[in-house]
Amino acid sequence: MSAAWTSTTGIAIPDLVPAKLRREWVRRGLCPGQDIHRSFTGHVDAHPDRQAVIDDAGPVTYAELDRAVSATAAGLLAAGLGRRDIIGIRMVNSRHAVAAELAVAAVGAVSLPFPAGRGSRDAVSLLRRARASGLLIDRGTGGFLGDRALPHLRAILAPEELATPAAAARPVPAVAPGDPARILVSSGSETEPKMVAYSHDAFLGGRANYVRALHADDTPMRNLVLVPLSSSFGSCGIPITVAALGATLIVQREFDPGSALRAIAEHQPTHVFGVPTMLSRLAERHPGRRPRGLHALVSSGAPMPPRAERRIRARFRTRVILVYGSTDGVNCHNAVDGRPDPAVATITIADEAGRSLPRGTEGEIHARGPMTPLSYVADHELNARYRTPGGWVRTGDHGFFDEQGVLHVTGRTRQTILRGGRTISPAEVEMCLAAHPGLAEVSCVGIPDPDLGERLCACVVPHGNHRRPDLAELTDYLRNHHELEPVKLPERLLILPTLPLGPTGKICRTTLIRLATRDSRR
Template sequence: MSGTGSTATRADPPAEPAYAHGTGTTALLGDTIGRNLDRAIAAHPERDALVDVPSGRRWTYAGFGRDVDRLARGLAAHGVHKGDRVGIWAVNCPEWVLVQYATARLGAIMVNINPAYRLHELEFVLNQSGIEVLVASTEYRSSDYRAMAAEVRGACPGLREVVHIGDPEWDELVSGGGGLPADYLAVQEASLSCDEPINIQYTSGTTGFPKGATLSHHNILNNGYFVGDTVGYSEQDRVCLPVPFYHCFGMVMGNLGITSHAACIVIPAPAFDPAATLRAVQQERCTSLYGVPTMFIAELGLPDFASYDLGSLRTGIMAGSPCPAEVMKRVMAEMHMAEVSICYGMTETSPVSTQTRRDDDLEHRTETVGRVLPHIEVKVVDPSSGITVPRGTPGELCTRGYSVMLGYWDEPRRTAEAVDAGRWMHTGDLAVMRDDGYVAVVGRIKDMIIRGGENVYPREIEEFLYAHPKISDVQVVGVPDERYGEEILACVIPRDPADPPTLAEVAEFCAGRLAHYKVPRHLRVLAAFPMTVSGKVRKIELREEFSARP
């Protein structure tokens, strides 16, 4: 049939799906962590590998390698073999880093334990993962690790040894491998596969006990390497790490991202201290600084902030929770971190899936969490159907690739709930993939507020309120409302406690600039937010506390 005179029209092309895969010219590393460390030692034996500012101790790569090997031999002499679980329950210190690399040498599985854990949490992790040897701090602030470890031992039949850092048994452990054959570690390492489990990290669940994300050499070594590669690390870089080592931010994006580029790890303090962090940057001429947004806010808020010489900084990473655009802009302008990067991820994905690039403009580096890293896939799906949505449409962000965990330790059912048959990890985060492939996270599925049938994303309101002159920090949550189902509560920390914002001032600030249904109807002025040790705000506590009386 001739088309002449036909009234048929060509259908519009289908919308671009919210899917992207990371390409690059650099291949994945096929190393184990130990073999990768050997490459850095061979290439740069005399460069600084690790500096502990509080104690003044320093290691070159050659010296760090020797101490890692001594500890690995000591662990082996104490009966630790490939696949055995070794717990590390400590604040940030050089020994934490030594344990990380020594267990990797042996193929033992290091289990990260949150230093904030108390007895019932510690007992659960020790038993659930089957830890045989526990390396722990002695005490820090209100935590008496020695007393707590002694108390739970009777309830943990698999735990056969506890070694406290700094006690005589630590020295015995380190020196205990002298009787092993000279080639013991080389023989052990030759038997290791990069796909074997090397690390268990417990995710901080909001209800019930946490799950142990089990990660391989391949998972975390590659993720650390590509995060470091994206910010341009080389052996010239010195990276200040005030973030906790027990979390992926510290030990993967930090330690492994640093040593895989033969750069230097700088420990500013056992736990986050804003002044100690800036002193370490100044003293060690650090080129990179890590932190969650609340850490950068605390550093910028120091009364003597302007007195620190931060001119050596060029880059860094802000991650762990949504990064406010206003804070990011100040970090770039006032901390000299022009190349600072935002990373997005989760423990189960080793952790980073998307990251901003060094040459991204300000808008991309403040309004998105970047684009997918090399060798990783991301997509945004309808949470109810699992179908990939068009770009520009909110949905659940999913990740697939080398970075997806092996599974939750000894919990196949919970693994199957998180990782589908196609090996996609479902993050639980609501996101939008833009036309250019960059991703904006708009909240958690469980945090989304449904007000009178309208979907409200707290992140959008938070970003807007960060620009209020009286607000230093803000968290938005939904609270029950008889008429609308949920109403919007803004919890704020004022810039000046003596002059906090009022609800009327917040409403006036929003008027005509936010849709009426997004304007907070309740306000709470707080001195601080409830936080996890890794610096994430516990929104569930805010909701629970204020649901009955917003």
């Protein structure tokens, strides 16, 4: 393990991958050995008039974005923020958010983006634990922290006010490709949001290699990213689409199916990135013809039920690429054949002692490769629990390889329900219920029970042209059509007009648990 990078406020971020492996990935060209700002300015110099960002206000060229980045960087430096600082970013999807993150890289600092929809509780937790020196926000939103004590926070700035038309010198950051560039945030199963640090090389190398593999030809990508750019899945936007690939990033302030479909028609993206719920809601309203220029819809963040995948593919008449991945550092998708790409991450199936298992044997999924993050931030316990001495990421998920080398994920062990000592996977029940012809959306959650600990509640949205199902009908369906064990059958049913979404666009299980618990007490 190499010496830990340390922030100006004393946060140490070690690289838990052996240094010789990092060097080997650079030697083989799997990582560029370059920082994000230099990669971005290389694209500016190569094609200054190409559209870099299209947001609700219109398009921005690479040359225009470069000027905004330099001006924003000058504002950061003037506020005393720069090399080795950790800077929080709480902004909605826009050109200003893009300029903000690139400006943080330009001054040699580390960005800590988190979705603007989060409440102050998570924001304070992240800023406090990361000992962030600065915070970048949308104009007019500076009061959301209240009077919370954050002793390391020296400045709160609005990049929209920094990115003036006045000329500013292009900065030259004093960073190494292996230094941390961005901290990804994930709620996972922990009580506070997890923070995972990625290097410049991990973004420009492994994570960029994953996005490149989604494209079948040499035409420039035009990526419509429906999720927040500040989310883990949304990191395929700024550091990848713009900085690594020099492509066009299309964003909207917030997700709305109608405006997203209009953006697809008007801006002709090659790829649309969204969580399954978003893509399903697009399919419900799409007229049923293939949009011009669209190569694929890319789904990640949650399992996609097969029936939903078939419906989305039929409506858009294009590929649906399913991604298995996580903030923690694993990625595999079915763009080609469902086999792990060693240019992104090598994946192995291991037993409890960390020994590799043969094909066909189920075990825990471990990953290590050019996209592997440095380490968890400010959490030695997570590093001890989920990283091995050799740098492998222990995902906590279970799966196996078939005889053709295709990865099959059988369960995400961190999302389970314990009913009377029996473990139930909500994802398994959701996948079965999603095939029911009368249901448009499904999510299953555990609700507290004084006797059994938890009971399973099915939260469903019926199709508009079907009658409302009752619990007996759904449990009979699960028993007869999917042969589920009785312990896995839902014991509560909550019917909703739509499932609530969290700030990253995923179904908000916390809200569903609250609604289902309240409903069960009536």
